Amino acid sequence: MIEYSQALLLITTALTVVATVAYFGAVLAARMARNPAPTPAKVSVTSDGVVVGEGEVTVTGGSRHVASRRFTITWWATKLTLLALLLLTGALVTRMIATGHAPFSNHYEFALSFAWGMLLAQVYFEWRHRIRTMAIITMPVILAMLIYASTMSYQPNPLMPALRNSPLLTLHVITAAVGYGAAVVSFAAAVMFLLAPHVTWRGWPSRDALDELGYKATVVVFPMLTLMLILGSIWANVAWGRYWGWDPKETSALVTWLIYGAYLHARVTRSWRGSKSAWLLILGFVAVVFTYLGNMFFGGLHAYV
Numbered sequence: 001m002i003e004y005s006q007a008l009l010l011i012t013t014a015l016t017v018v019a020t021v022a023y024f025g026a027v028l029a030a031r032m033a034r035n036p037a038p039t040p041a042k043v044s045v046t047s048d049g050v051v052v053g054e055g056e057v058t059v060t061g062g063s064r065h066v067a068s069r070r071f072t073i074t075w076w077a078t079k080l081t082l083l084a085l086l087l088l089t090g091a092l093v094t095r096m097i098a099t100g101h102a103p104f105s106n107h108y109e110f111a112l113s114f115a116w117g118m119l120l121a122q123v124y125f126e127w128r129h130r131i132r133t134m135a136i137i138t139m140p141v142i143l144a145m146l147i148y149a150s151t152m153s154y155q156p157n158p159l160m161p162a163l164r165n166s167p168l169l170t171l172h173v174i175t176a177a178v179g180y181g182a183a184v185v186s187f188a189a190a191v192m193f194l195l196a197p198h199v200t201w202r203g204w205p206s207r208d209a210l211d212e213l214g215y216k217a218t219v220v221v222f223p224m225l226t227l228m229l230i231l232g233s234i235w236a237n238v239a240w241g242r243y244w245g246w247d248p249k250e251t252s253a254l255v256t257w258l259i260y261g262a263y264l265h266a267r268v269t270r271s272w273r274g275s276k277s278a279w280l281l282i283l284g285f286v287a288v289v290f291t292y293l294g295n296m297f298f299g300g301l302h303a304y305v
Contacts, residue, residue, distance in 0.1 A: 117181025
């Protein structure tokens with residue numbers, strides 16, 4: 001079963017490579033294509049936007065939604081990304097069946113969980129907001145995590161005593177994976193927001209749409225990180241007899257939570273938008289990566305993952 005899980009991971013990585021190339025190809029093709037001549041279209045006004053034609057372009061809440069035609073490069077890239085998510089889910093489930101526990105016992109297993117969370121966020125936010133261009137930022141990050149996971153040993157390790165509270169620890173890891181996954185979307189939105197003034201291509205999302213995407217992704221990140229910290233502290237009390245010990249991973253996770261909390265506070269109470277908030281989201285994702293990798297250098301009670 002472990003070999004099947006690893007095989008699914010390798011296929012997922014290959015699909016992600018193809019999907020990443022396809023997304024970049026779609027962007028380049030759209031960039032190089034001439035603007036088509038406008039065609040007459042029936043316009044109907046709704047309470048929250050304007051619908052042009054029959055399912056062609058919809059503008060709602062300041063965001064531009066364009067229906068993807070079938071069998072285009074973008075359509076294939078989207079489907080391959082969804083297939084990669086399904087196969088990675090299969091890899092995780094297969095590994096759980098083989099080991100008898102959720103993927104939290106070592107660095108390799110959480111790398112899979114992190115990649116799964118990012119793929120889930122990419123699929124969801126692309127479907128929800130139709131800003132497919134963000135894939136040129138998110139997909140390389142996802143691919144890097146999958147390749148990184150493929151370089152580590154996939155053989156399972158016996159569970160140490162602190163990891164035997166499976167239900168609580170499983171929820172802790174799930175909230176971390178979902179929160180960290182959504183963070184890559186807010187990171188992509190922030191990078192594209194900062195690049196927008198330097199991009200002349202009309203297909204690039206508007207800064208308002210990117211600002212809104214970064215905010216909506218952070219609305220997922222912050223509560224997931226909050227639950228992660230709460231569940232982690234309860235688990236720490238069960239495993240080590242204290243709720244908080246300023247372990248390097250605990251400390252960096254708290255700093256990450258504070259960064260995203262500061263972003264939401266500044267945006268909601270002071271309507272803080274623009275380049276400063278974009279840089280704050282980038283800083284938040286840097287903190288996420290440091291939280292994931294930092295314990296490899298600083299040790300601590302979380303050195304196993």
